[in-house]
Amino acid sequence: MNAPEIIARRSGGLLLSLLLIFVAGINFSFLFSVNKIATEAGVPFFAYVFWYALGAGAVLFMLAAMRGELPRIDKAHLKAYGVAAALGFAFPFALLAFVAPKLPSGVAVLLVILTPAFTYLFSLLARLERLHLMSVGGLVLGIAGVLFIVVPSGSLPAADMAGWFLLALLAPICFAGLNVYVELHRPPETPSLSLSVGILLSAALMLLPLMLATGQLYVFPGPVLDGDLALAGAVVVNILMWPLFYEIVKRTGAFLMSMINVVGVVAGILWSMVFFGERHSGFIWLAGGLMLIGLGLILARPILAARARSN
Numbered sequence: 001m002n003a004p005e006i007i008a009r010r011s012g013g014l015l016l017s018l019l020l021i022f023v024a025g026i027n028f029s030f031l032f033s034v035n036k037i038a039t040e041a042g043v044p045f046f047a048y049v050f051w052y053a054l055g056a057g058a059v060l061f062m063l064a065a066m067r068g069e070l071p072r073i074d075k076a077h078l079k080a081y082g083v084a085a086a087l088g089f090a091f092p093f094a095l096l097a098f099v100a101p102k103l104p105s106g107v108a109v110l111l112v113i114l115t116p117a118f119t120y121l122f123s124l125l126a127r128l129e130r131l132h133l134m135s136v137g138g139l140v141l142g143i144a145g146v147l148f149i150v151v152p153s154g155s156l157p158a159a160d161m162a163g164w165f166l167l168a169l170l171a172p173i174c175f176a177g178l179n180v181y182v183e184l185h186r187p188p189e190t191p192s193l194s195l196s197v198g199i200l201l202s203a204a205l206m207l208l209p210l211m212l213a214t215g216q217l218y219v220f221p222g223p224v225l226d227g228d229l230a231l232a233g234a235v236v237v238n239i240l241m242w243p244l245f246y247e248i249v250k251r252t253g254a255f256l257m258s259m260i261n262v263v264g265v266v267a268g269i270l271w272s273m274v275f276f277g278e279r280h281s282g283f284i285w286l287a288g289g290l291m292l293i294g295l296g297l298i299l300a301r302p303i304l305a306a307r308a309r310s311n
Contacts, residue, residue, distance in 0.1 A: 017252045018259075024244040025263025027237055028112075032268045033275050034233040035100040041227035044216030045097035050207040051218065051231055053089065056238035057200030060193060069191045071198040080187055081198035082206075088178030089203035092171040094210075102164040104272065111168050113265040113291045116258035117142040118176030120298055123255050126180055134297045141294025148287040175261070179254035182246070192246035199242060262295050 038048050064070050071077065096111075117139050123129040186195070211217065218227075248257045269288065273279070 017248065017256070020244060020248050020251070021257065021259050022263055024241065024248060025260040026267050027240045027244070028260060028264040029267035029271060031234060031237050031241075032096070032100070033271045034230040034237070035097050036276065038227055038230035038234070039097060039101045041224045041230060043224075043227040043231065044211070044214075044218055045094055045100075046207055046211040046214055046216045047218035048097050048231065048234070049090070049094045050204055050211050052234035052238055053200050053207060054204040055231070055235035056242070057197055057204055059235070059239050060197045060200060060243070064191075064193050064197050067191075067193065069194045071194045071201075072187075072190065076187055077190065077198065080182075080185060080190075080195070081202040083181055083185075084178055084195075084199045085202035085206055087174050087181060089199060090206040092174040093203075094207065095168060095171050099164050099168045103161055103168065111165070111172055112175070112261045112268075113145075113172075113288075113295060114142055114169070115172040115175045115179070115261040116255070116295050116298055118173050119179045119255050119258040122176050122180040123253075126184060128180065128183060128253065129255050132301050134301050138294040138296070138298035141290045141297070145287040145290035145294065148283050148290065172261075176258070179249065179258055182249050183254040186246070186249070192243045192250065195246045196242035200238065259295075262292065266292075 035048075039045060061070070071081070120129060120135055120139065124131060129135075245257070245260075248260070265288070
């Protein structure tokens, strides 16, 4: 299926799509806080992501069985599950769990706000979106925001955090790759619940050998209550997150769906202040402001275009 046919396949009203994006973004924002709680409680990061992938996958598997929407097992579907699990789950979530104790929670959340910018870039390359001046300006502001975090000596609590921040940038790149891949290669008639089970269980299978090879064994429930509660919270987040993700991509396409990350960042920074008492330097707030303004420019065009088409 070529790009015009994929674009034409998008469906759904703007108001309902924005409501789903808002709900999904709030849900996603909690993942950063539970990541930090889990790692500070001593839960190994490969084991942590493995268990919440397996737990959420098992719950959704039961729901899919009751609805008669179990994942299909054929070459096309296995490829869809595997690539999505690697790009959107196994690598980036393990990475975010790994860097969580090395960066302030609010700063780690800022990374995800770059996902729409990378999604736009990849959508341009795939011809799912067109080049627009507002969107380019948004990309420039987003990059400027990253520089305000990495370059000034006072923007991060410790100088060695800049390297961890740059490493963590691989996570939004992977998320953006997932967004575009799913829009391009989603099996069109497969239910979102079925695809969610496929990506979660595929991610658990990918993480199992990594967990065993690195000796990061963790028996659930474990010896620390905070670690178990964080794991349970991550399972709940993922039970909601993946069906919403697949449904929103189907309705809006990869680029507008990535607005989830804007909502998630704003809420995630608030949670970092509420749960951990974090306070950020002026450079961090300036960086966040630049990123939000940039993404506002990027996202304004498709929203305005959708409203114009509906009138």
